[in-house]
Amino acid sequence: MTSTSTLKLQAIPIDKEIENIIRSSKDIAVGVGANDKIQFGPDPEGLKILPESSKKRLLDAGVDISEGYPWRPNKSDVPVFVDEAAAIRDDDYEYIERAKNADPEKKALLGAAKEVIHLTKHIGTELVGLQLSDLSDKQKDELALLVAERVVVFFRDQKLSPVKQLELGGYWGRVEQHPQTTQVNGLPGVTVIWQDYRQRNLSVGMTFKNHNLGNWDAVKNVSRGNQVWHTDLVHEKRPAGLTHLHLDAIPESGGDTLWSSGYAAYDKLSEEFKRFLDGKQAVFISANGYLDRKNPFGGPRKIERIHPLVRTHPATGWKSLFVNRTMTTRILGLSSVESDLILNYLFDVYEKNADIQVRFKWTPSQPGLGTSAIWDNRISQHRSTWDHEGKDARHGTRVTSLAELPEFDPNSKSQREALGLSLDEKDFF
């Protein structure tokens, strides 16, 4: 009798049982809060609050929203265990760095623009008079290089379908398809960026007073949205390269997004400190949590990945500081006290130097058209603002092209070094 019971227990491993329970229960889901209202598949409730301009863009593109919007991956496809989640896109595949094929002068792209506006000295350029949907391959290569140099590039007054946005992302790399978050129906890889919907369905409870707390200790005070400085998808084996966010519903005022340059953050450091950081590696975690197969009752665990702390951009060859407050947890080889101290300083360099940042107001100059931002996650951090407090609609779609395995080239230069700009340290001791 005893041996039969033992055999039965061995026949159904505990992790399989837990997986079955989670997949078959409508009340339990991994990676969400107990009070979250998770709708798998298309959501009829979301459709009720979808802004008119967004609805028109989706319908014009032939997206089927008849049963609801947005769409969330089916529960049977959402990973339960952290090893399953980490195994997604763990395979080897060829990545083509399109920026490397570009004409260094970018004549086809810049020559076709009515205006090229450098919004700040170190980061952010707006191209006027171009439609992203009409770019030739040559122009797309040149745009990839412009983004690699200027970190983020903006296009207002765009008529851009989510289908075309996905196609553009596929040109620049392998498009990330998130296993959990909301996407445009029928278009996996086109992620929905819609804080109002998150507020309604997830137990986010964001208010004017509480939504920025993560900037002090993002692990202890969990981020309630994208209002904390971060870099997208750093837990991937090949983290995000170009990310394209297109907003089709924009508040009259507010809802700006900020970016900060990783090239410039690196160049803010003393030459001595740069030498100390060069070649170091750090641990990066995922935003979503999953269960540990060996300790399924231990609570959610994040995917962990090791990447260089300073990485070299494959197209520009410039070094960039690759850290962010919400997802870089420790520097390998240092004590936890040393690591915390140094990481917090590096986060501050990125977040507090206004001269290496750009703040963008999304508003198009013509109603009915959307605005796009395309940035390189390898060399930046970003955050949004929520000053409109959900009173004005803000909705968009995001497509992320994953890039190369991050590398640090010890012979590479910093941006200022490569451009021959001053690295004077006259006030340093």
Ligand SMILES: [Fe+2]
């Ligand atoms: Fe983001």
